[in-house]
Amino acid sequence: MKAKQTNALATLLLWLAALAIVGILAWFLIFILGRGLPVLGPQFFTGPNGVGGQFFNSFYILFLSLVFSLPVGVGAGIYLAEYAPKNRLTDVMRLSTESLATVPSIVLGLFGMIIFVNVFKLGFTILGGAATLALLNLPVLVRVTEESLRNVPASYREASLALGATMWQTLRKVILPTALPGLVTGTTLVAGRALGETAILIFTAGMSVSRHLFDLRLTAPGETLAVHLYAVQANPLPGTHAGRVANGTAALLVLVALAFNLLLALPSRWLQHRLSGKRG
């Protein structure tokens, strides 16, 4: 009898734990959006102390960082999944990719600062921020690519190679198209994470924003939304409604995170499901 009671109690506690986890997230979202949504409006972007420039920089730097990291990350993932023999050298490659994935982002930021600010003497720039941010994306892209390619059934490869296709033809025409939904989902999550990154960008892209809205110059300073939230919180300048700006910026960041996780990641996951359904 005692075992059954323990079982019931444990089940109850596990339900409560799950409820607590969902509850924490729900409370987080409601709290942030509740404080910040009323502030959001056209004025919030273009008015005095508007965050239009920061908003633009966030996406511009994200875009550039993906331009830098996607080809290399996907290429390395393809190598590890399809070509790499199992030996010492590829073991070292995997270990260094995993290590890169756990490097604290502040250390990446300092590395970027040495390279772009101190060695190349560029100062705080969009280019330096995006290139350093690319290092954060790289290991995750490698892993996502490797996993997506490994999920493609071996029979696809064998069939294509048996028909006389080269490895490259097989990759381009068979493996990559099949793995595409997984790649898209993974890249979306990488992008969502990169958009909220702060520690890397403070010392590479800087904490100021160009006077011109939509400044595309790579050498312009590039404060992003996340860095802006940190900046207004750390040094609330009088007369800038720092509290309101902080609330609105936090809400905006959460909205962007929600968009990337739900609007973009869910449809591609659904697509992945459908495609893998057809497979079986």
Place this chain on the structure above:
Amino acid sequence: MPRKTSWASVNDQLTRYLFIGCAVLVSLVILSILWFVGQQGLATFRHVTPLEFFTSSRWNPDRGQYGILTFIAGSIGTTFIAIVLGAPLGLAGAVFMGKIAPSSLRSLLRPVTELFAGIPSVVYGYVGIVVFVKIIRKTTGSATGFGLLAAGLVLAVMILPTIISISEDTLRALPDSYEEASMALGATRWQTIWRVLLPAAKPGILTAVILAMARAIGETMAVQMVIGNSPLFPHSLVTPTSTLTSDIVMEMGNTPYGSTWNDALFMMSVVLLLISLALIILVRLGIQKGEAK
């Protein structure tokens, strides 16, 4: 016809080298980080002895005192609180998702965990300031509310997705026969979870905890916003102190490149780098041991 085939094989070779090149490039990143950051950091020891650097808690760069023990204690303290609070909750969530939740509920919980990971760390820090710090100030009577406890609480929430997703994957990867055999012997579901599944999943759960530690010790923004940023050794959970990461962020902007102060901050990031590398190697050894069984 033969010419076409040779083109295809040339292409095949070229792309192969291209992919190898990418993989080599990715592997070189960590080495160059170690090289550049390491070189800058080691310059500290031209003016400060390693013994003083690691064992003194006096951090007064104006007076030439560079002891980082306070920051190390802060980093370890916040990480410890985060693991103690976050790991059991996350593990319970993983067990629930993997073994108890009906599949419809599970497919709802998975995106919820991912959303935890998607929220930017500055937003966590912001909630930490406007909520946790205030509550701590009211309930403990501490003067500011900033300190290890506030940072530990924020980090406990931030490590949840790491703990949940890795533990759950491990639990789901266990052979069904374990569960079936235990149930067939008349064990309740909880007995099966506690005596069979969790012990079998132990290596995976340990990996989850170690990676969560790496995440917590390297987290910068959220911690910096709630820790209080004073270089005082943490004698209580609710007095302002600093961690390795928070102090780097605070002081890096105010120090000239090449000064001892600046070099010392780089050396602190070398310490962070070495800790995270050590944790990854620990995970690797654990996996190899698991495979060897």
